[in-house]
Amino acid sequence: MTSFAYMLTALIAMLPAPFFFKTPMRVPFRAVLIGFCLLLDELFVCLLSSPAYPHYELLPFQMLALSLCISTLFLGKRRRLFASLATILWIWIDFFGMLSLSYRGVDFLWMPFVVLPLAFYPIFFMHPYKKETRFCLAVIWAAAWILSYAWTP
Amino acid sequence: MNILIFGIALLLPGLFAVDSALTLGPSSWDISQQRFWGTPIANFVFWIGLAHAGTFFSAILLVLGARWQHRVAFMAELSTLAALMVAASFPLIHLGIPSEFYQMIPMGNLRSVFVNPESPLVWDFVAILAYGIVSSLYILLHLFSLQKSSLERFRRPFAWILFPLVLWVHTIVSMDFAVTFVPNWQGAYFPLYFIFGALYSGVALVLVLTELSGRRVRAVEDLLISFSWAILAFWVWEALAKGIWHSEILVLGFLVPQLLWISKIREIQGARVLVAISGMVSLWWERLLLVQPESLDWTWVDIGLLSFGIGAFCVLFSLLRRGVQKAFPLALDENALEELRARPVQFARKPFWISICFGALAALLFAVYFVWNVPSITWMRLIPILFPIAALTAALSLSFFAARKVWSSKRIAWILGILLLWGVGVWGLVFRGSDVSYSEAFVTVSDQAGKLKSSAVDAREIWNARCAACHGKDGNLNRKFVHEYYPLPQTLSLSRIDSLGMDSLKRVILDGRNYMRPFRGRISDKEAAALVHYLKSMALQKEKGGLE
């Protein structure tokens, strides 16, 4: 998988994110929307990835985590709660995914676990509805995304 | 009542299956030849998945602020307890030596041997134990909070502990598969996959249970549809990434639940129940195919174990519900709950954070203890056990704070004392362990066993063992012993050895002379020859020593 394709996955993940929670919607419709996006992510990863990049198994779900993170930027209320939950979900996916990969002899990538916890700083210590907070969070998430691909020990 | 009778009807034959599974061992049920695992594990994963429903509805939805969660919370919590007990019994049945299960507990023991914390089964044990205790405490807290409103403020803190724990448990169950080298068990995405599968089946179970108790909660139906879409995404990914595709699972687990979009069907109670059951069946079948993808060759024990699971769940659930109904009549009364919900709820902030600190401390201490004793482990692989330990400690300390609100210190001291006594007792039993758990016997020692090997090197050892009692280790007589003999054994000088000749000396050893008894049969020819050489070398040495 090339770095360009990898960046493309980020783009695809981020595009539908604003619409996840923006409009009031019944729960099953929202689930269908998110599920559909996840299916598209999977299809996309499947087309682009090569087995030489063992983390590809995780990629659609990392994409889901990224979109959920981004979507919290557009939330009207309880942004703190859901932004932190989405970030934890990302850490969760990465940690257990890499833990299981490490049993198969794949290197454990540390970078996401250094960068993602930084996201809690803007979530908790800055005003949740200010533009700076959103910007700061977006930067951190983007950095986590890039570094979890590019940075290998 | 009907559930109880239904449960007993399934449980009784199931118990026979459990009995024969325990006595005959794993060969009594069908086991995959490549994977050595079979139906008990599939049942375990299925039931532990169902056990997530309670926590999902009463803890996760509580902290996420779903307005309708109290309507199904008790039902779901009770089903969690029942399903958890059923789930926990299956790994025990699965074991080759069930009575030795405690060897998985990650604590040192008398023999100072430690478990292997890299193994997901150890994580499993700890996580399920912690989940069982914490969710029981949670349901107790919930029940008591109906009577003592001062407890209400502890519910949310507790829910915050339980929320990650329940996800952790199923994550770890998924790791049992994900860390292996079995091709169809591999998958870095398994944690989410299993969690969504568990929540899906849990929601389906709660739907069935609420319908059976004559109520209807539309939000649960909505959730069922939602989770069917989530699980679809994982099934598609299984197909794309690993080429695993089972159309029957897709039909039962995804297509059938879509019927609920059609409002005509959705209004029929039977249809809703059937849809939920279809979802559960598809997930059970999926777990079975995961554990055992080869063609099934079931014995009656496999079916009996399935029946045991369902039966035991129904019996436990209905008994628990009756108990709750008797002891806490408010709990299942919807109107009363509606009123209770109107109370303003606070969050017990200070006890919560203190408990969290206790939990973190306990996890840290455990990690230090373990790394100290087993320095060779990859410490990162210890993390999966640390969180359940932290959560368990935090929940216990939070319960302590909650108990102080309602009970007198004397009563708490009593309870703590009894619990401590019990805990120390159990700890001691586990610490000691059973005696040699080994089928075959101890070594029998007779004169036949373990003869000395013969070689020139150990002729000295043979001499020391066989001859030195009389002839002395250095070849001089052992006077303390032989003073009773007459005539005294001859001292062997170099000249005498040479005049006698090696062969005749060897004959003396083998056939005896005067009071010296024959050693034939106790010493081989080769050994006798080696002894004669040794004799000569000793005499040589003595001669040299004498000259010097």
Added chain:
Amino acid sequence: MRTRKVKWIVIWAVLIVGGAGLVAWDLASFPEYFYERSSRVPFNHEKHAEALGLDCSKCHVGAEAGIRATMPSKADCMDCHNLPLTESEGIERLDKALLNAPDAPFVFTSLLPSNVVFPHGLHVKSGVSCETCHGSAKEIDAGRRPQVRMQDCLACHQGKLGFPKASTDCARCHR
């Protein structure tokens, strides 16, 4: 109230009797709890070892160099007992017992599980005397047997009992 009391007494009685029954059944069907002594010829360690100065390995061949210390055969006894050794009382009875004894008069069921190997010779070589585990001859005569417990093995191998450290690799002793 009275019937209630009676009910509880009955329940407790059932529990106690049942528990006692379980224990009794357990002891009866798993008789490993009863230690079996099976020597057919009386033997006094103290007399042989301390009074006569015999090494353990004179009779227990292998005790100082082999993997296992064996039990003496009749021939080993007769090495000395073919002589009119002492005038002590009871010697006739002993002689008679020896005369009638089978070739292997002593059979000892060791307390070492069969999946463990304990090299006697190697331990003697590194300075662990027989007494360390078996006790003195007097104690042996009084019926003492070495307790084989893995924690003791490991404590010694980890160097906690004053002897030099040794391997704690499972595969050194377990087979």
Added chain:
Amino acid sequence: MKISRASFLKLLAGAMAAVSLFGCRKGKPLPRNKHAKSLNKPDKNLWQKEIDEARLLKPRPEPLAPVPRPGAHPKFRNGNIRFGMAIDLDICDGCGKCALACMLENNVPRVTSEDAKKGRYMHWLELRGKMPVMCAHCGNAPCEKVCPTGAAVASPDGFSSMVYPRCIGTRFCGANCPLHARKFNYADSLTLGLAAKFNPEVPLRPQGVMEKCSLCIQRLQNARIQAKTFGTEWLGKNVFPACAEACPKGAILFGNWLDPESELVRKTQNRGIYAPKSVAKFLPAVVYLRGKA
């Protein structure tokens, strides 16, 4: 005496638990202070017959992949012993004498006819096609990683050992072994008369534990003890597992990979070294020789 209903229920549950724990005890596998009676004269032909039966089930040899020469065990980099074997496939003609020798040396039990139908043979060394296959004693052994109790554990001597009394039969190791070299004791073979104590040095394994090739650990232990008792340093010379001893053509070489003097190292110079493809990446110590390097 006053007992509430709740405490009575607790009591009852405790009693039930105690009773059921007693029920879990199997009559046979408990220790007895007596030696297990072995069959009077076990017929070796029965074992030979079973080997021939099992051969039919696995007609295809394991696919091989080239591997570098086995070196130090990854967990014990400073060790000076790494036991291992090399099986010369150019010499081996698949006669199967090694399989029988292995069973007799290690008291490997036969299986019941039901288990035989399902292919649950216990053979530590089994013949797949004409190729003798046993535990590869991987350095990064997958079985050791997942064993919860540490019954499957790496030895500093560079092989993968198995401590039977610690095994509780989760069978996770067996599931995780890509070579399927681990065998599970489904039946109580001693009671069923399927096991025999051919070799007094090797214990019989109870029902419910895993077992596998131990590189004839009893021989290694005895040789080491012998050498150390008489004061010599021992690096794995002059000892051979039963299969190597039984091979009429000398196709199975045993030795210490880290001892340049050993026969194993000398005879594998300039040879093509292979391992079963499924375990090739786990640094196995038991390898196969084929052709020139």
